[in-house]
Amino acid sequence: MKIDSKYIPIYISAILAIGIFIGSLLDFTIQNQSSVANNSKVKLNKLIDFIDNEYVDDVDTDSIINRTVDNILAQLDPHSVYVPPSEQAEVAENMKGDFVGIGVRFYIYKDTVAIIQPIENGPSAKAGIKAGDRILYANGTKLFGRKLPSDTLFAKLKGKEGSEVALTVYRNSEKKKIEFKIKRGVIPLKSVDVGLMLNSSMAYIKINRFAETTYEEFKSNLIRLKKNGAKSLVIDLRDNGGGYMEQAIDIADELLAGKKLIVFTKNKRGRVERTYSTRKGDFETGRLFVLINENSASASEILAGAIQDNDRGTIVGRRSFGKGLVQQEMDFDDGSAVRLTVARYYTPTGRSIQKPYFKGEEQYFKESEARFKNGELYNKDSIKVSDGLKFKTPKGKIVYGGGGIVPDxxxxxxxxxxxxxxxxxxxxxxxxxxxxxxxxKSRNGFKGLSFGQFLNKMNATDEYFIVFKKFISKHLKGIQLDKSKAVVKRYLNAEFARQLYGEKAYYDIVLKDDVMVKKVLSKK
Known part of the structure; x- marks a missing residue:
């Protein structure tokens, strides 16, 4: 069984997600001024033209320019970056909150597009596509038995809203081909994974990023959970690398009473812009907990900092990433973009939580790995804080700047x-x-089972644990699973539940033994 390496992202230090702040376009027009800076710009343009017109061999000057832009931005800070067209389109779609397509989760299994799940109420689900189906042809284009680039594959399945795509599907469970005509529709890209009740009075909302629709998703989940009896709330920002600053601010506004400072920014000219809570929020009272870890960054830290500095709730977990820089975006005609750091943001007490980056980009991103080595992730006393960056909340609690949000x-x-x-x-x-x-191989064996019956079935056997061990031993060396049997079985059960019953079922299983959630539930 061949497994592509891209499906095996195992890291001793967690994958870092970098928050994305997109503001108004920057004016990068070159002015007609006689200055050293302007002369330097002219010099660069003349050099590119000289190479393009006179160099002895053919040269892709676009690639030279892209590398030059990368090198320029690398001299600034780790979050000022050039984004090529292919990546920019993907990021923009991911942050938009939806896309137009047929509505399926899939992966390439043995050179075939295999449907993991049709998205609930999406075009494919409505048309009758089922989990386990293989897409053989899309509008006559063969999709199996060939290594199609991902952008080509996506292009065959995406399109304009209301446009039709003809699919030939092989249904493995029935050993037959089926023809479908599916009208493409708007497919949501959820940034709130789940909203559920941990017990009769405590709600839990998991936010995976701050996209265009995050506040709306959060608000609808919050209203529903309050109707279900929620008096306390847990917001899970673990592994949330950030996104749109405005979305985090809007959520903070739901949690804070009026006229509370949420965040302020300061640019190179010393201009300060303050943002306060305004409207009546839906959860201004009631116990509030925010879960963070070493991969919670950017907009996640704005939300956590606003809650902590206003003495509104309890921050639980481990020190966050430490990104306190704000980016604006400038788009180019070719679809690429530059994200430039234009300001620093500060939490309500006045602290910058940006960690140092003077040692270079490589060391900056390896800092989280260093936290494993210095013991910080296992012992609170190993967290390095500076007394010179000590701040006080209105109720007198000491908080620190200079490198992430330190949990309460x-x-x-x-x-x-x-x-x-x-x-x-x-x-x-x-x-x-x-x-x-x-x-x-055995989908019919789960057919018709209630969730409770499913759990009994999975807990009564080690069958899948044993098969998984063999599966892993073929592809990865040095992973010993026997001593972690309970954890492995829990995650296997959760993933089976997700594919059979949906996202909530996954979290119902995983959260039951989640250490941070247990800590919250134990607090009186």
Missing amino acids: VFVPLEFENADEATVYLMESGIVGNFVFEQLD
Whole structure:
């Protein structure tokens, strides 16, 4: 069984997600002025033209320019970056909150587009596409038995809203081909994974990024959960690398009473812009907890900082990433863009949580890896804070700047005797692919089971744990799963539940033994 390496993202240090702040376009027009800076710009343009017109061999001057832009931005800070057209389109779509397509989760299994799940109420689900189906042809184009680039594959499935695509599908469970005509529709890209009740009075909302629709998703979940009896709220920002600053601010406004400072920014000219809570929020009272970890960054830190500095709630977890820089975006005609740091943001007490970056980009992003080595992720006393960056909240609580949000309640990296590599493995994409392949062989064995019956079935056997061990041993060396059996089985069960019953079922299983959630539930 061949597994593409892209499905095996196992890291001892967690994958860092960098927050994306997109503002108004910058004016980069070159003015007609006689200055050294202007002369330098003219010099660069003349050099590119000289190479383009006279160099002895053909040269892709576009690639030279792209590398030049990269090198220029690399001299600034780790978050001022050039984004090529292919990446920019993908990021823009991801942050938009929806796209137009047929509405399926899939992956390439043995050179075939295999449907993991049709999206609920999406075009494919309505047309009758089922989990386990293989897409053989799209509008007559063969999609199996060839290594199509991902952008080509997506182009065949996406299109204008209301446009039609003819699919030839092989249904493995029935051993037959089926023809479908599907009208493409708007497919939401959820930034709120789930909203559920942890017990009769405590709600939980998991936010994976801050996209265009995050506030709307959060608000609708919050209203629904309050109707279900929520008096306390847990907001999970773990592994949330950020996104649109405005979305985090809007959520903070729902949680803070009126006229509370949420965040302020300061640019190179010293201009300060302050943002306060304004409207009546839907959860201004009631116990509030915010979960963070070393991968919570950017907009996540704005929200956590606003809650902490206003003494509104309790921050639980481990020190956040430490990104306190604001970017604006300038788009180019070719679809590429530059994101330039234009300001720093500060939490309500006046602290910048930006961690140092003077040692260079490589060391900057490896800083989280260093937290494993220095013991910070296991012991609160190992967190390095500077007394010179000490601040006080209105109620007198001491908070620190200079490198992320330090939680009020520290929860060490604890995996019930499982090592880090195993847990990151179980949270990686390879588990979803393994589960799909197992369901592909025995989907009928789960047909008609209630969720409770499913749990009894999974807990009564080690069958999938044993098969998974063999599966992993073929492709990864040095991963010992026996001592982590409980953790492995829990994540396997959760992924089976997700593919059979949906996202909420996954979290119902995983959160039951989540160490941070347990810490919150234990607080009286």
